Amino acid sequence: MTTNRPARSAALAVGTALALVAALAPAQARTHAAEPLPAVTPKAETPTLYDDEAGGSANADDPAIWRDAADPDSSLVIATAKEGGLRVYDLDARQVQSVPAPAAPGPDDAPGRFNNVDLVHGLRLPAGRADLAVVSDRGHDRLRVYRIDRRRPGGPLTDVTDAAAPRVFSAGQDEVNDQHTAYGLATWTDPATGRSYALASRRNRTEVALLELLATPGGTVTYRKVRSLTLPSAFRLPDGTSWTPCAEPGELPQVEGMVVDPANGMLYAGQEDVGVWRVRADLSGTPKLVDKVREYGVPGVYDEETEECAPGADPGFGGTRLAADVEGLTLLTEPDGDGYVLASSQGDDTFALYDREPEDDNEYEGGFRVTAGRTADGSEECDGAAVLNAPLGSRYPRGLLVVQDGHDTPSVPEGREATGFKFVDLGRVMDRIDD
Template identity: 75%
Template sequence: MSETRSRRTHILVATATLVALAVTLPAPAQASSALPTLTPRAETAPLYDDEAGGNSDADDPAIWRNDANPGRSLVVATAKEGGLRVYDLDAQLVQSVAAPAGPTDEDAPGRLNNVDLVHGLKLSTGRADLAVTTDRGNDRLRFYRIDRDRAGGPLTDVTDPSAAPVFSADQDEINDQRTAYGLATWTDRGRSYALVSQRETTSVALLELLPTRSGTVGYRKIRTLDLPSSFTLPDRTSWTPCLEPGELPQVEGMVVDPANGVLYAGQEDVGIWRVPADLKGKPRLVDKVREYGIPGTYDEATEECTPGTDPGYGGRRISADVEGLTLIPEGDGDGYLLASSQGDNTFAAYDREIEDDNEYEGGFRVTAASATLDGSEECDGAAVLNQSLGRRYPDGLLVVQDGAETPQSDDRTATGFKFVDLADVMDALDD
């Protein structure tokens, strides 16, 4: 679960903003309450972010297709300090992988934040599919080879032990935790890359993945792009999202469209950016959160932000935080960019074609299927696979994080993942 969501700063701003929106915005901007509702087919067992639960906090999923037997495909998901979880298509646990420790007990522990896949990377031991994760605790990327029928579980750690921190100069900086955060992988002309965002800053780095002679995988940094942290509004005033002192509006949810080499990056308190995946072009803001432009005053004593008057410059489809970007490809460049609108528990879909400037196409909610199978709230991460996965999901699968998994209690926070039939998603978007 994203720390930004848990801060009272963001909760107060979002709550006050949504109340104001209900009064001031025209009818089309209030349409989230009328969006279609979908129900999940399955859910993972709850993860608990406490000592008894191994400090496990569900965050981000990826779907790996077993081409030889699609019904035996897997979902790989991060549990932060709890490491990785691997599930089958019934949402049953297949493997649990511990997060690596820090160098000493005094240092930050490993914390696997986001995950994505690389297919067919050429290792010295042969081509392999990899699960790639950001280890926020140690400021590194981690690589896990996927072998579906391997004894002991499908994931094997193949991270180069000499892999350097992504953003930090030394362990002291790593312990400050302005470290590797969001993640998107990308393969272009035979080379594979990872785009990695830095926590509490606006930076995104492009890394090339480098297999070693020993069968492990490392990386090198190519370049870094800094997204804006302040914005000139139509009335010519300057606006910066209200955050804790010293923090900048960070990016977490990211995805690359391989059809055109475009990166979509969700700047949580700002909106969705589109930029060439090689980070050489100029970023374009595809859509803004509703809270865009609302001033806020941070109170050191209460550690809260008090929002000011909404000037009306925000978007109409997504509410902060914007999270969980993923693609639903259809044909040659058709399909959707899907984003989790965490502030109002909805999902927004945009046209994948940049020629149409990623026009908004619709949205939906994931709600409870029964008293024991709840929906998705405060969603951090999402993943789509638009291919047949056997009899369970012949039309594909959407997996979404649930930041408020039932059961919840005052002393135990539960999170998990929901599995949604992609056919239901497409029906909702195509109506």
């Protein structure tokens, strides 16, 4: 993963592959023998973001797509750039606004670091209903909220976060500095009550919090924690042994990618080294593990000198469609009510599609890759994704898929960390899926 533990994830994937060659685990043998996934190419790509001493500290992570109902051609992509704040792009992938992350509160404290973003439509504010972009600020352990106004002269986003908005998980600045802070994020509006919520996961922990978004009389937005849910960090394997994903000491298998299906109020959460969970978005009920990553159950030993995990032999208890880390969950809806939960399989640069119906146990429906085309390179180690199956003017009449690229390949000196976002015609994706 580009945001966390890249060496460990790479080492685990490579080491596991070597162990599989020796062990010939049946589940993995089936995966290797499967038909290759179809490929689609991007139509456009955003300007490269750099996270190094020469180019600043901007690092692409997670996108959201906002549709301008009055003028779909003027729709926007709002995306996080970590310490680089937010970037806003038009449908040609050109930047129209850059919003900085908040400064560090003190000289020894972390600056703002925007991790994930999602949208809320029509939240009632004193001046009327507004569409909002909600962002997890990992650096400060808070949510930040931006009003969207496409025709605002200074740029479409205005910060409407209440100054008194609380920390999500931490009791004080010392805990914030430990960075066990708000990380992944998804939004949800309960159709039964009309109340809007954000669900935030905690970095290096298995906790997910449900936060109700609240408008203040002054026109800002704050939130309150309703409840939280802790997913497992250790797992009983079919052979009776217990397994915990290998990580740096003190770290637990975290959740980042999340999405809520508004039709049934189900939250899908990607626990990076484990798999995809399904649970009610109000965090009631019992979570169900929909699918596992291939590395599920693989033992590992952390090496403090190399800061990597050395994997052992694969016992064959993992899945066959996702390679750790599982990332970038988003919902692809269809007009007839069908659709898919889409997950980024970061370890093998693919995207997996699951039926959105819990009654069908979210059956796996296929997958695809985003590969280099004539106008843009593909997506590797994808952290975040967003999809909108709605007409977006002349550029994307059948909708849009936006995916993060963890290894952008511009003509720059080797060794610079370069990331960006790829815009893919959703019609092309659907055509390849249906082939």
